[in-house]
Amino acid sequence: xxxxxxxxxxxxxxxxxxxxxxxxxxxxxxxxxxxxxxxxxxxxxxxxxxxxxxxxxxxxxxxxxxxxxxxxxxxxxxxxxxxxxxxxxxxxxxxxxxxxxxxxxxxxxxxxxxxxxxxxxxxxxxxxxxxxxxxxxxxxxxxxxxxxxxxxxxxxxxxxxxxxxxxxxxxxxxxxxxxxxxxxxxxxxxxxxxxxxxxxxxxxxxxxxxxxxxxxxxxxxxxxxxxxxxxxxxxxxxxxxxxxxxxxxxxxxxxxxxxxxxxxxxxxxxxxxxxxxxxxxxxxxxxxxxxxx
Numbered sequence: 148x149x150x151x152x153x154x155x156x157x158x159x160x161x162x163x164x165x166x167x168x169x170x171x172x173x174x175x176x177x178x179x180x181x182x183x184x185x186x187x188x189x190x191x192x193x194x195x196x197x198x199x200x201x202x203x204x205x206x207x208x209x210x211x212x213x214x215x216x217x218x219x220x221x222x223x224x225x226x227x228x229x230x231x232x233x234x235x236x237x238x239x240x241x242x243x244x245x246x247x248x249x250x251x252x253x254x255x256x257x258x259x260x261x262x263x264x265x266x267x268x269x270x271x272x273x274x275x276x277x278x279x280x281x282x283x284x285x286x287x288x289x290x291x292x293x294x295x296x297x298x299x300x301x302x303x304x305x306x307x308x309x310x311x312x313x314x315x316x317x318x319x320x321x322x323x324x325x326x327x328x329x330x331x332x333x334x335x336x337x338x339x340x341x342x343x344x345x346x347x348x349x350x351x352x353x354x355x356x357x358x359x360x361x362x363x364x365x366x367x368x369x370x371x372x373x374x375x376x377x378x379x380x381x382x383x384x385x386x387x388x389x390x391x392x393x394x395x396x397x398x399x400x401x402x403x404x405x406x407x408x409x410x411x412x413x414x415x416x417x418x419x420x421x422x423x424x425x426x427x428x429x430x431x432x433x434x435x436x437x438x439x440x
Contacts, residue, residue, distance in 0.1 A: 176428020258318025355433030
């Protein structure tokens with residue numbers, strides 16, 4: 148029988164519903180998604196949500212602990228710390244999302260080409276990938292940022308240039324398996340070109356694992372950016388990120404101003420946990436062998 152358009156649409160709708168049901172049953176993933184949505188709205192909408200304008204100072208106020216007037220307290224310049232955290236979070240989340248999209252797209256492209264082509268192409272691409280994997284990432288990142296400058300676009304490009312390797316290896320391993328499947332052999336037998344086979348038959352079957360790895364790359368990128376900023380190689384003033392706020396407050400442990408260190412650290416931890424929960428939920432929901440339909 149030939150599948151009718153209505154039959155195909157019905158099957159796609161059923162697949163989407165099964166995905167939503169699986170994801171909804173993963174309570175931590177749903178909670179993580181809600182947390183990420185709230186953080187995204189609060190940070191990217193900071194111009195509306197933040198209690199004070201960015202950088203607004205009150206030098207007579209100085210650092211004050213959390214209170215009803217300033218929920219997260221104020222810093223040494225008298226700036227509302229909640230507002231500063233929201234504006235800094237905009238940079239941290241933007242870096243994480245941009246790095247995840249760029250590294251996932253490039254890594255998937257490289258891994259798919261290597262896996263489908265095989266032979267000399269596969270060997271060459273994988274040896275180059277291994278070369279990127281064995282270099283000490285933090286040292287290379289610090290040197291690259293010193294050479295390129297420490298602007299946010301430069302940080303994104305350098306992090307993406309390092310992060311694509313893991314996605315490439317995963318995509319390659321999946322493509323090596325998929326290219327031997329019956330539906331790929333059938334496509335070859337009717338004269339489908341390699342690009343068409345990759346685009347129409349292989350990439351759709353990589354969607355699940357790509358989505359999971361992209362979500363986890365967001366968390367990794369936020370952690371690495373925070374590490375770089377903490378070491379002084381990341382976002383530079385007047386811009387700020389959660390990592391740079393951590394770096395600024397690093398000497399305040401055990402002092403009354405220690406809250407300036409705790410809040411950005413807590414936000415980084417919360418974001419990373421939420422992203423990982425969402426990644427776990429996506430992995431379970433997109434698992435074709437899942438039984439909880």
